[in-house]
Amino acid sequence: MKPTYREIAETLRAAIRSGAHAPGDTLPSESVLASQFGVSRSLVNKALQLLTAEGLVRPRQGDGTRVTWLPPLSRSGARYQRNVREQGGAKGAFDAEIRALGLEPQHEITVTRITAPANIADQLGETGAEVVCRSRRLLASGIPVSLVTSYIPAVIAAGTAFEEPAPAIVGGVKSLYATLGYPQVEAHERISVRLPTDEEAGKLEISTERSVFDILHVGCTADGRAVEVTTTVTPTNYLIIESTFPLA
Amino acid sequence: MKPTYREIAETLRAAIRSGAHAPGDTLPSESVLASQFGVSRSLVNKALQLLTAEGLVRPRQGDGTRVTWLPPLSRSGARYQRNVREQGGAKGAFDAEIRALGLEPQHEITVTRITAPANIADQLGETGAEVVCRSRRLLASGIPVSLVTSYIPAVIAAGTAFEEPAPAIVGGVKSLYATLGYPQVEAHERISVRLPTDEEAGKLEISTERSVFDILHVGCTADGRAVEVTTTVTPTNYLIIESTFPLA
DNA sequence: GAGTGGTCTAGACCACAGA
DNA sequence: CTGTGGTCTAGACCACTCG
Numbered sequence: 001m002k003p004t005y006r007e008i009a010e011t012l013r014a015a016i017r018s019g020a021h022a023p024g025d026t027l028p029s030e031s032v033l034a035s036q037f038g039v040s041r042s043l044v045n046k047a048l049q050l051l052t053a054e055g056l057v058r059p060r061q062g063d064g065t066r067v068t069w070l071p072p073l074s075r076s077g078a079r080y081q082r083n084v085r086e087q088g089g090a091k092g093a094f095d096a097e098i099r100a101l102g103l104e105p106q107h108e109i110t111v112t113r114i115t116a117p118a119n120i121a122d123q124l125g126e127t128g129a130e131v132v133c134r135s136r137r138l139l140a141s142g143i144p145v146s147l148v149t150s151y152i153p154a155v156i157a158a159g160t161a162f163e164e165p166a167p168a169i170v171g172g173v174k175s176l177y178a179t180l181g182y183p184q185v186e187a188h189e190r191i192s193v194r195l196p197t198d199e200e201a202g203k204l205e206i207s208t209e210r211s212v213f214d215i216l217h218v219g220c221t222a223d224g225r226a227v228e229v230t231t232t233v234t235p236t237n238y239l240i241i242e243s244t245f246p247l248a
Numbered sequence: 249m250k251p252t253y254r255e256i257a258e259t260l261r262a263a264i265r266s267g268a269h270a271p272g273d274t275l276p277s278e279s280v281l282a283s284q285f286g287v288s289r290s291l292v293n294k295a296l297q298l299l300t301a302e303g304l305v306r307p308r309q310g311d312g313t314r315v316t317w318l319p320p321l322s323r324s325g326a327r328y329q330r331n332v333r334e335q336g337g338a339k340g341a342f343d344a345e346i347r348a349l350g351l352e353p354q355h356e357i358t359v360t361r362i363t364a365p366a367n368i369a370d371q372l373g374e375t376g377a378e379v380v381c382r383s384r385r386l387l388a389s390g391i392p393v394s395l396v397t398s399y400i401p402a403v404i405a406a407g408t409a410f411e412e413p414a415p416a417i418v419g420g421v422k423s424l425y426a427t428l429g430y431p432q433v434e435a436h437e438r439i440s441v442r443l444p445t446d447e448e449a450g451k452l453e454i455s456t457e458r459s460v461f462d463i464l465h466v467g468c469t470a471d472g473r474a475v476e477v478t479t480t481v482t483p484t485n486y487l488i489i490e491s492t493f494p495l496a
Numbered sequence: 497g498a499g500t501g502g503t504c505t506a507g508a509c510c511a512c513a514g515a
Numbered sequence: 516c517t518g519t520g521g522t523c524t525a526g527a528c529c530a531c532t533c534g
Contacts, residue, residue, distance in 0.1 A: 062519055288524045309502065
């Protein structure tokens with residue numbers, strides 16, 4: 001026999017998936033649910049923590065517990081490359097994806113100039129180097145879905161469109177690199193899953209128990225020099241990664 | 249101020265990472281920890297649940313709570329392809345990876361013949377088709393790290409080495425396909441993260457709260473026919489996925 | 497049998513949001 | 516102010532593993 005809090009979680013999960021509790025709805029309060037299920041409030045709280053970690057629901061102190069549900073996006077390696085050329089970086093692909101789901105894409109961008117943090121400097125092969133840091137927060141109808149941060153060596157980015165806080169770069173990131181004399185020919189990616197930092201959890205408005213993808217993308221020129229490092233942090237349930245590749 | 253249970257989790261996490269509690273050690277019991285930290289046992293239990301979900305620790309009823317920690321493996325797209333040719337499927341790459349960490353690789357394999365489940369049949373493009381199902385459980389020094397299941401259409405696999413319950417296929421999976429007249433030239437992969445089913449959690453000996461990678465690999469011949477579907481289920485903290493690809 | 501973790505309760509106090 | 520979720524306690528009973 002399954003523990004009660006798991007049964008309760010399943011009942012609520014089913015109610016949400018079936019649409020009985022639609023996205024945006026506020027669930028009955030924990031006290032009410034407790035009496036409905038005939039259990040203590042602690043148990044209901046434990047059940048709701050499961051749903052929170054799954055991203056089905058978002059409780060807020062003082063306010064109630066709201067249903068927050070988003071179908072997963074997809075990130076195709078092949079499509080990614082194509083869109084990068086056609087539009088302004090990941091923005092184009094993201095917009096299309098979100099719109100296809102009937103949601104409204106939004107962007108926030110901040111551009112700063114900093115010395116590269118250790119892990120980024122490692123990838124760029126230049127410790128202590130100055131970089132332009134383009135930090136974007138992508139939202140779908142007000143729900144934060146992704147934190148994308150690009151690091152570009154200042155010697156490349158200084159005085160270019162990379163330093164403009166525009167949501168997209170006209171003509172595309174890759175072509176701007178080419179124009180500046182640094183055409184990218186190869187990319188390296190490292191995908192891991194971890195728990196978010198408190199800062200990331202705050203910006204993504206998720207529970208610290210909800211795991212996130214941490215995708216590191218490094219773009220290199222023909223001589224093997226890394227000229228672009230981009231990290232993407234996304235709650236795991238918002239993303240499915242797809243790719244197609246030839247077998248040698 | 250952080251909640252107490254989070255502080256406790258951090259203290260224990262640090263103690264584990266520093267080696268004060270080495271892998272294999274049994275932690276002090278919850279009652280002992282409770283009195284050490286001056287809190288109720290419920291709180292210690294909650295703190296340990298965090299570490300359990302992270303995979304740092306594995307509690308067992310009746311027995312104590314043991315430290316189970318494994319550094320992440322890596323799964324490189326490029327290396328994967330090379331090893332597939334040189335050795336017997338993922339086995340070779342897995343063995344090398346595990347041995348490099350000073351651990352002992354182990355394998356369990358069961359081969360059955362079934363009608364393809366719906367999602368697999370979708371990929372193979374043949375509903376109701378009979379398939380040979382090679383189901384492997386990979387362990388590192390007794391710790392289950394991966395469930396790998398391959399589905400091969402029975403019309404291809406019947407009477408071949410695919411039906412042998414050997415841990416590896418001599419000469420490699422890909423070359424056997426080529427020998428049988430189905431050379432694979434392209435692969436499609438879909439990576440998602442989800443919570444394990446109860447069955448998977450059991451086989452992997454993990455908490456049902458610990459998220460897993462679900463990797464779907466489809467191998468196709470030149471005419472676009474899918475001839476191999478392999479699913480890999482691995483706790484997220486055991487795996488880092490790396491790949492290198494050219495930019496068009 | 498003794499000790500472990502798993503579950504659950506009843507109640508408490510707090511921080512917070514909204515009317 | 517009221518009601519919400521967040522945290523925490525003290526204690527209970529159970530299922531389990533081990534000697």
